[in-house]
Each structure stands twice: as structure tokens, then as C-alpha cells.
Amino acid sequence: PVPGCPTGYVGPGGISEGGMYANCTGGATGYVDSLMLGYEHMYGQPTPTVIYQTRYPFDPEGFLATLNSVFLCFLGVQCGRIILIYKDHKQRLIRFLIWAVLLGALGALLTKCSRDDGW
Numbered sequence: 001p002v003p004g005c006p007t008g009y010v011g012p013g014g015i016s017e018g019g020m021y022a023n024c025t026g027g028a029t030g031y032v033d034s035l036m037l038g039y040e041h042m043y044g045q046p047t048p049t050v051i052y053q054t055r056y057p058f059d060p061e062g063f064l065a066t067l068n069s070v071f072l073c074f075l076g077v078q079c080g081r082i083i084l085i086y087k088d089h090k091q092r093l094i095r096f097l098i099w100a101v102l103l104g105a106l107g108a109l110l111t112k113c114s115r116d117d118g119w
Contacts, residue, residue, distance in 0.1 A: 002024065002027060002028050002031040003031075004021070004023050004024060005021055005023075005024035005027055005028075005031070006021070006024075007116045007117075008027070008115070008116050009021055009024050009027040009028075010026070010027040010028070010029065011024065011027065012025060012026075012048035012051070012052040012054060013025035013026070013030075013048065013052060013054045013055075013056070014048060014049075014051075014052030014053045014054035014055070015052050015053050016048075016052045022054075022055070023055070023056065025046075025048060025054045025055075025056045025057075025058045026058040026060075026062075028064070029062060029064045029065065030056070030058045030062075032062070032063060032064055033058075033059055033062035033063055033064070034056070034057075036062075036063050037059070037062070037063070039056065039057050042057035042058065042059040042062070043057055043058065043059040043060070044057045045057075046058040046059070046060065075099075075103075078099065079096075082095045082096065
């Protein structure tokens with residue numbers, strides 16, 4: 001839970017959505033980054049400041065975004081290894097389907113198979 005923000009909010013904050021979530025710049029990502037880095041170590045003039053008149057710094061390349069990037073690189077390496085090691089299309093397809101089922105199950109587990117009620 002992010003104080004003062006609805007679950008799953010990732011908008012720019014400020015005057016967006018009629019100013020209902022003025023202090024929610026970046027949602028959970030902005031909140032986690034502010035706890036870990038502090039506002040003084042975050043990007044002070046993000047794009048939403050000009051457009052949405054936000055009051056808080058937001059770093060789009062913060063901690064949670066970096067974790068996402070690392071995970072996507074890992075998946076890319078796995079896909080590359082499958083393509084290089086397995087020459088038969090059927091073997092490749094089986095491995096890609098295994099990865100798809102495993103990651104789909106992980107996503108379902110982390111979100112508790114709901115839109116707004118995951119961990």
C-alpha cells in the first residue's frame with residue numbers, strides 16, 4: 001500500500017485525473033524509490049513536473065525499474081540460449097512453452113489471479 005494512493009496507481013500525480021492523486025507521482029515505484037534513495041537523490045525535474053505540475057521528484061530509472069530491466073535481460077539471455085543450443089524447431093517451441101507456463105504461473109501467483117489484489 002502506498003499512502004494516499006489507490007492500489008495499482010502508476011500515473012504522474014499532480015493535476016492528472018483532476019488532482020485526486022496529487023502526491024502519487026510514480027505510484028508504488030516512486031514510493032519505493034523515495035524510501036530507498038530519499039527525495040534528495042532522485043531526479044528533481046521529471047517530465048511530469050512541467051505537464052502535470054507535480055511536487056515530488058521521480059526517477060524513472062529507479063530501483064524497481066532496474067529490477068524489471070535485469071529480469072528482461074535474463075529472459076533475453078534464456079531465449080538466446082534456447083535458439084543457439086536447440087536446432088530443431090520443435091525442441092525450441094517446447095522450451096519456449098515451458099518458460100511461458102512457468103512465468104504465467106508466477107505472474108498468477110504474484111497477482112493472486114486478480115487485477116488489484118496481488119502482493
